[in-house]
Amino acid sequence: MNNLVFIENDRVVTDSLTVAAVFGKEHRNVLADIENQISKLNEAGETEWGVLNFQQTQYQHPQNKQWYKKYYLTEEAFTLVAFSYITPEAMKMKVKFIQEFKRMKEELQKQISQPKSQAEMLLIYAQQFVEQERKLKVLEIETQKHSSRIEQIENKIEKRMTDEFMMQLVTPTQIGKMFEPALSGKKVNKLLQKAGFQWRVGGEWVATVEGKKYSSSEPIQLPDGKMTYQLKWQRRVKDLIQSEV
Structure with missing residues (x-):
């Protein structure tokens, strides 16, 4: 149970493969649950929160060596996805996940509080900068998509109003x-x-x-x-x- 939660890029996370294995679900179904939550967050105007807490990445299958999609989940993202898993066994596993998140956060805090060399600090800053740039790029793309949709809707409304006026x-x-x-x-x-x-x-x-x-x-x-x-x-x-x- 010590591998339920881990540190990735100085963040305490789990991943969709772990969730699928622990809750006895097919990975594709867990991916569907995750992407359903992301879709709901986008509809609610919480795209940024979704980007910060659900990180899409890849893993290589140990047998066929092909690359497949998976997600890293923060504790908050895990809570959203696992909310609907309500069997008694699932409830036990959710408690274990929460305990592991707490333990790993404490471990991460200890690591952060330890003195680091200048090279390590520069590496951390570089990683944080790259991650922030990635998140900003995702948000920029989402903003452009929303702006394009709004413009299309406005054009349709304007055309309809013009057509109705000209038909009077x-x-x-x-x-x-x-x-x-x-x-x-x-x-x-x-x-x-x-x-x-x-x-x-x-x-x-x-x-x-x-x-x-x-x-x-x-x-x-x-x-x-x-x-x-x-x-x-x-x-x-x-x-x-x-x-x-």
Whole structure:
């Protein structure tokens, strides 16, 4: 049981292989448990905490000599992963892990308190610098990914709002006010006719087959109380008839 926890880069850790062996699980299932926790941490905005407490690395299989993924886990990371292991035997093993973490932390503290040569100190500082650079690089990549996702979402929202705005129905008079200088409703109706979007039938404007793609016949009440229909057009029609001006 003395190998449950060990010191790696001046940190007290265990690894996914040890967790799998002690709890009687397949290593791939422990990896899945770890990566599930990392995913939840990312969703909760705790990416930095995950990077600091879960360190992905590799090990060489003693038989086929191939390299495979594993993770180093701090005590906090181990606690998260092992939280769901609740059989009586698993609870005993968790207690042993916690005891080993405490013992190894005390051992590490003794090592740190011992005087070191200048060469050893320089090596430690160099290792810490490299590790910090690695962590910063990981965080930078994660930040870029999040920024890219946010930009994509913003672009989609902007496009949707623009599309919805351009699909809104307005009268020819309102379309005319979009031009510079403004055009009258009669002029816009003529442009719509010229573009092949409507024609005059019995004194009323009726949408052509092409015009029906961009219009709707809306009921309106006249001052004398009678009901009639008026063609309203999507805002984007303004750009379609621009060339007819």
